[in-house]
Amino acid sequence: MGRLDDKVAVVFGGARGIGLATVKEFLAEGATVFASDIREPAEKLDYVNYTHTIVDATDELQVSQFVLEVLTKAGRIDVLFNNVGIHLGKSLADTTLDEFDHIFALNVRAAFLGTRAVLPHMIDRKAGSIITTSSNGGVMGRPGDPVYNATKHALVGMMKSLAVAHAHQGIRVNTVNPGAIDTDMLRSTLASPEDFEAKQHQLVASTPAARVGEAWEVAKAVVFLASDESRFISGIVLPIDGAKSAGAMPGNRYSLDFELGVR
Template sequence: MADRLAGKIAIITGGGRGIGAGITQRFVEEGAKVAIVQRNPPAHALLDDRTLYVKADLANSEQIRSAVETVVERLGGLDILVNNAGIMFEKTVDDMTEADWDQMMDINLKAPFLLTKAAMPHLRKRTGASVVNIGSIEGLASNPGHPAYSASKAGIHGFTAAIAIDHGHEGIRCNAIAPGWINSDLSEMYLDSMPDSTRVRKELLAMHPVGRLGEPSDVGNLAVWLASEESAFVTGQVYVIDGGRTKKLPLPIS
């Protein structure tokens, strides 16, 4: 076990599946104690003497505040906050209701604000505190039918810069990670649902100059660096991790 996060205490929202699980696993490998904060219990394999599950509905401000206080009480403080949990659905502006829009913003943008607000008094007490927000390449561009999702992730990128500016003098850094396509159980179900999933998979792979799709551990590796003292002079940044996908210009040829 390495020790880049030895002695650190972290909250990871949605840390029990997908990208969040990848971050949780890498943090634990690097010596951190991790509190997984989400609505449903994580897989038992993720829970051991270095991980703690705290139940919270991230659409509920009181449950968010209570979850942060529970983590601090049970683990003895807080050094790192990873705002990872989020939702996504595909609806154009025409199709979307006001309630749809509010739901996306409540989970993807308001919850990170409330979590950061609740965490701030505890982060101030630590040396080398770090907030890591999970944005998206869709905060920089958009897929069809994603106006609310893209808006929420662009908001996360802006929120990241603002936290870095306002709280840098307190020793609190804030950076964002903007993942591209990352393999997960949900992405596999999505691909399998396509009429010609074999062709779709081949074309998706061709979009990535590195020749593969992303893994949760790829995001976890970057999150470890951003949470550690190795990135002590880095704040307010958005790191795209997409295998080069957004740098590849499309051509009208196969």
Template sequence: MADRLAGKTAIITGGGRGIGAGITQRFVEEGAKVAIVQRNAPPESMLNERAIYVKADLSSSQEISSAVQAVVERLGGLDILVNNAGIMFDKTVDETTEADWDQMMDINLKAPFLLTKAAMPHLRKWGRGSIVNIGSIEGLASNPGHPAYSASKAGIHGFTAAVAVDHGPEGVRCNAIAPGWINSDLTEVYIDSMADTARVRKELLAMHPVGRLGDPRDVGNLAVWLASDESAFVTGQVSVIDGGRTKKLPLPIF
């Protein structure tokens, strides 16, 4: 087991599945103590002496505040906050209701703000705090039907810069990761819903210069570095991790 995060404690929202699970696994492997904060319990196999579960509805400001306090009490402090939990749906502006918009912003943008606010007194305590926000390449561009999602992720990128500027003098760094297409159970459900899954998979691979889709552990690897002291001079940045997808210009297929 490596030890780049030895002695550090972390909150990872939505750390029990998908990208969040990849981050949790890598943090534990690197010696951190992790609190998975989300509404539903993660698989029991993820929980051990280094990984605990703290239940919280991230649409509730009261539950967010209580969860952060519970983590500090149970783990003895807080060094790292990973704002990973989020939702996504496919609706154009015409199809998106005001309630849809509010739900997206509550989970994807307001919850990271409230978590950061609750965590900040603990993160600044030792002058070495690190916040890692999970944004998206859709905060830089957009897929069809994602006005609310893209807006929320662009907001996360802007929020990241602002927090870095305000709290850098206190020893708190803040960075964002913008993942592209990452393999997960939700990805498989989406692909399986397509009429020609074989064609979809082939075209997805062709979009990526590295020749594969991402893995949650790929994001976890980057999150470890951003949370560790190895990235002590890095703050306010949005790091794209997408296998080169956003750098490849499309060409018509003849």
């Protein structure tokens, strides 16, 4: 028996990385999954209870049409996973207004549109679990990506507000807050993919676990929040970051002379 048997899940940003890993965990746990993304999935998944649709999560019409299609086909939505996001690793001074508007229009607007499209249906049914991917940059200040951090804090604020507003209607709203996770997004912050092995010490110098995380390690937490095992849990902000947001590491850690943690 799967932990998500009989659940219908909608995923935004499900083509690769954390989104794809979560789609796979949802399917393995018995859910019917309606995934979407602006791109085709990086892996072909052979399940009868799985579809992938090309949807630009920042486009109001595309999002509402997609949600309507799911409701027409499946009759209900139990789980919404808002996972779309892009990174911007620039100082505030170097960020252009276009870049600022673009990252907010993506990271915050996508979750707003997805949630706004699904929420009325969940209110009618008096049930539902909404999970949004923020970041540990949504609970702590990180020096290298202030505007990205701002978008991820915005998501935490929006989701906490919704958790409080809709708890009495049986709707749960939570965020997952990953640290450095080995995905295309993380690797694209490096000069070249080959840089990854060389730069791992730098990437995890401030992570007590001394390693990057894997996409499936985030997906497992999303499954828990999607499932009835977490039915009295709402409004939480769940770091999945090898203790990074729990506190600061000793200064000598930045010498990069430490052993990588076990992956």
